[in-house]
Amino acid sequence: MATIELQKVEKRFGDFQAVKPMDLTIHDGEFVVLLGPSGCGKTTTLRMISGLEAVTSGTILLDGRNVTWLHPSERDIAFVFQLYALYPHISVRDNIAFPLRAQGESKETIEKRVKEVVDLLQIGHLLDARPGKLSGGDQQRVALARALVRRPAAFLMDEPLGALDADFRESMRAEIKQLHIDQHATTVYVTHDQVEAMAMGDRIVVMSDAEIQQIGTPSEVYYKPANVFVARFIGSPGMNLARGHYSEGRVRLKGQNNVYAVPDDWQQALGKALGGSGDVLVGFRPEAARISADGPIAGEVYATELQGAYVMLYININEDEIIHIRAERIHQHQIGDTVRFDIDPRMVRFFDPASERAITREAAQ
Amino acid sequence: MSVQANAPRLSSQERARRRYLTDRAIVNLFIWPTLILLIAINLFPLFYSLYLGFTDYSAIARQVPVWVGFKNFSDILNDQQMWKYFATTGKYALASVGLQTLLGFALAMLVREKFRGSGLLTTLILIPMMISPVVVGLFWKLMYNPTFGFFNYLLGFTNPSTGPDMLASRFAGKVVPNLALWAVVLVDVWMWSPFVMLLVLSGLKAIPDYLYEAAAIDRASSWFQFWRITLPQVAPLLLIAVLFRTIEAFKAFDLVMGMTGGGPGDQTELIAVNLYRQAFLGQWRTGRASALAYIVLIIIIAVSNLYIRYLNKMRGES
Numbered sequence: 017m018a019t020i021e022l023q024k025v026e027k028r029f030g031d032f033q034a035v036k037p038m039d040l041t042i043h044d045g046e047f048v049v050l051l052g053p054s055g056c057g058k059t060t061t062l063r064m065i066s067g068l069e070a071v072t073s074g075t076i077l078l079d080g081r082n083v084t085w086l087h088p089s090e091r092d093i094a095f096v097f098q099l100y101a102l103y104p105h106i107s108v109r110d111n112i113a114f115p116l117r118a119q120g121e122s123k124e125t126i127e128k129r130v131k132e133v134v135d136l137l138q139i140g141h142l143l144d145a146r147p148g149k150l151s152g153g154d155q156q157r158v159a160l161a162r163a164l165v166r167r168p169a170a171f172l173m174d175e176p177l178g179a180l181d182a183d184f185r186e187s188m189r190a191e192i193k194q195l196h197i198d199q200h201a202t203t204v205y206v207t208h209d210q211v212e213a214m215a216m217g218d219r220i221v222v223m224s225d226a227e228i229q230q231i232g233t234p235s236e237v238y239y240k241p242a243n244v245f246v247a248r249f250i251g252s253p254g255m256n257l258a259r260g261h262y263s264e265g266r267v268r269l270k271g272q273n274n275v276y277a278v279p280d281d282w283q284q285a286l287g288k289a290l291g292g293s294g295d296v297l298v299g300f301r302p303e304a305a306r307i308s309a310d311g312p313i314a315g316e317v318y319a320t321e322l323q324g325a326y327v328m329l330y331i332n333i334n335e336d337e338i339i340h341i342r343a344e345r346i347h348q349h350q351i352g353d354t355v356r357f358d359i360d361p362r363m364v365r366f367f368d369p370a371s372e373r374a375i376t377r378e379a380a381q
Numbered sequence: 382m383s384v385q386a387n388a389p390r391l392s393s394q395e396r397a398r399r400r401y402l403t404d405r406a407i408v409n410l411f412i413w414p415t416l417i418l419l420i421a422i423n424l425f426p427l428f429y430s431l432y433l434g435f436t437d438y439s440a441i442a443r444q445v446p447v448w449v450g451f452k453n454f455s456d457i458l459n460d461q462q463m464w465k466y467f468a469t470t471g472k473y474a475l476a477s478v479g480l481q482t483l484l485g486f487a488l489a490m491l492v493r494e495k496f497r498g499s500g501l502l503t504t505l506i507l508i509p510m511m512i513s514p515v516v517v518g519l520f521w522k523l524m525y526n527p528t529f530g531f532f533n534y535l536l537g538f539t540n541p542s543t544g545p546d547m548l549a550s551r552f553a554g555k556v557v558p559n560l561a562l563w564a565v566v567l568v569d570v571w572m573w574s575p576f577v578m579l580l581v582l583s584g585l586k587a588i589p590d591y592l593y594e595a596a597a598i599d600r601a602s603s604w605f606q607f608w609r610i611t612l613p614q615v616a617p618l619l620l621i622a623v624l625f626r627t628i629e630a631f632k633a634f635d636l637v638m639g640m641t642g643g644g645p646g647d648q649t650e651l652i653a654v655n656l657y658r659q660a661f662l663g664q665w666r667t668g669r670a671s672a673l674a675y676i677v678l679i680i681i682i683a684v685s686n687l688y689i690r691y692l693n694k695m696r697g698e699s
Binding site: 087089099118 | 591594596597599610613614
């Protein structure tokens with residue numbers, strides 16, 4: 017198993033900056049998810065770790081060993097491709113045995129190790145088929161088996177579930193997570209699906225515009241987003257960000273006569289960050305809003321969506337500012353109704369609209 | 382509608398005739414001339430020569446074909462000389478197809494890599510294939526000439542009495558058996574390796590990059606990648622190239638005729654050359670030659686079938 021360390025790793029394709037210099041340490045046995053919208057550089061980062069893509073500058077350490085300029089085959093890592101990349105002309109058995117044969121392992125060793133992973137992934141019945149005859153999920157299982165059979169220092173996975181059907185993805189997600197718990201292998205997993213990232217990652221690296229936006233546990237990136245991008249990107253829908261002006265412990269929201277009293281423990285931080293007073297974004301998750309007749313913020317119901325256990329309300333609190341509120345099903349809200357709500361003081365967050373960075377209480381101390 | 386209005390007025394007779402020009406009639410109009418041509422110059426000779434193969438007949442004799450049954454076939458198959466020609470043809474096919482395959486594959490691997498001028502190089506390599514075989518034969522005949530030919534000069538033999546005379550199967554005056562046959566093989570390889578290259582190249586380009594990426598991750602050496610990925614992936618196209626070349630090698634005529642005419646002695650007397658000799662050059666044994674042509678045809682069909690079976694087997698598995 018291994019620690020992976022990226023130091024100022026950067027990738028440029030001509031004039032295009034695919035990955036801005038980034039630092040990242042992935043600990044031994046950790047499951048780290050690189051999450052971001054397409055084109056954010058997450059796959060390029062993964063390919064640089066694997067050696068399939070050369071770095072433009074920077075250093076990659078694997079267990080303290082500098083592997084920056086080593087060929088993929090010299091790095092002792094396994095890579096699971098989005099489209100499986102199985103060898104189409106040989107059987108599943110030969111696909112799984114391929115990395116061992118390439119290493120010139122003995123027949124007995126190959127047979128033993130193949131049997132181990134095949135039992136682990138329960139794909140014994142597929143061994144004699146050609147990959148092309150298998151379903152997407154089975155192909156990905158075979159690809160995982162081919163990666164596992166090597167017993168590599170680390171696993172790199174590039175959207176391994178991206179090509180699967182939605183309901184199937186969930187069960188494969190659990191399989192991969194279970195596999196990681198069993199094997200305790202360092203894993204770097206790339207996805208654009210934040211639900212997948214939240215479900216699987218020990219830590220999530222949120223990327224956008226070729227750079228890291230935040231590194232944290234799923235709960236950290238969800239409850240304490242480092243900036244506006246992360247706040248909006250994580251969660252579906254993302255965090256509500258209401259524009260307002262802060263002064264003397266209150267935020268006057270844009271538009272209507274909505275005045276939000278800032279919780280006491282936030283006032284010092286806001287005062288310090290904004291220099292007494294200034295524009296601010298009030299951030300809160302849909303589930304942090306509490307509907308009540310005497311709530312300080314009012315808005316008009318713009319649309320409602322029944323989500324099964326709850327109703328998602330689209331509330332217009334300003335001419336062009338729609339926020340989402342999770343409401344219980346028993347409350348009946350008609351479009352056009354006025355709704356008043358308060359925000360759970362433990363779940364409110366503030367952002368500086370100029371820098372788009374989160375304002376934190378820690379920084380104020 | 383306006384088109385109709387502006388159309389010249391047709392007499393009822395003309396209109397009737399046009400109506401008869403149905404789609405079916407147009408199809409027939411286009412197809413029959415070609416079909417007639419094919420029947421006249423392909424199908425008829427094919428079946429007529431089959432008939433002639435069972436007769437005693439000479440195209441220049443004022444005599445109708447006389448039915449002799451399988452006599453021509455048994456004569457040919459009992460003729461030691463004919464077996465020798467078959468053997469020569471087999472040797473020629475094996476050597477030239479084998480070398481073309483190796484060289485063509487190597488060239489394809491070379492020009493597959495993108496480097497400065499690789500496109501131009503590919504085009505240049507393809508040139509020999511585009512020249513008429515008779516011209517190629519004449520060129521090489523001149524190049525092989527021991528006195529003023531370029532070939533010996535390149536090998537470093539400037540004195541004709543100490544160097545090889547390829548087409549005469551001699552080296553410094555001494556007889557070297559089969560040298561002329563190898564000289565013809567060399568030219569055929571020069572001419573047709575590009576063909577193998579072309580087919581293999583298209584096969585190579587169709588191999589997706591991710592297979593090599595997966596192989597790199599799986600720690601496969603270049604050698605291992607070649608044997609386990611590249612070769613199996615291009616095998617179907619390679620086999621088609623080999624099939625085409627094998628068929629051509631069994632029919633090889635123009636190049637050999639142009640260069641050696643079967644000589645020296647009968648060292649390069651390939652079966653097609655001998656067929657031509659029996660059919661036309663002084664002998665005019667049309668019946669026997671027809672029988673021989675059919676024997677060659679059967680051999681080619683048999684060999685092709687072996688290839689095609691193997692090819693289908695390979696395809697069925699992948």
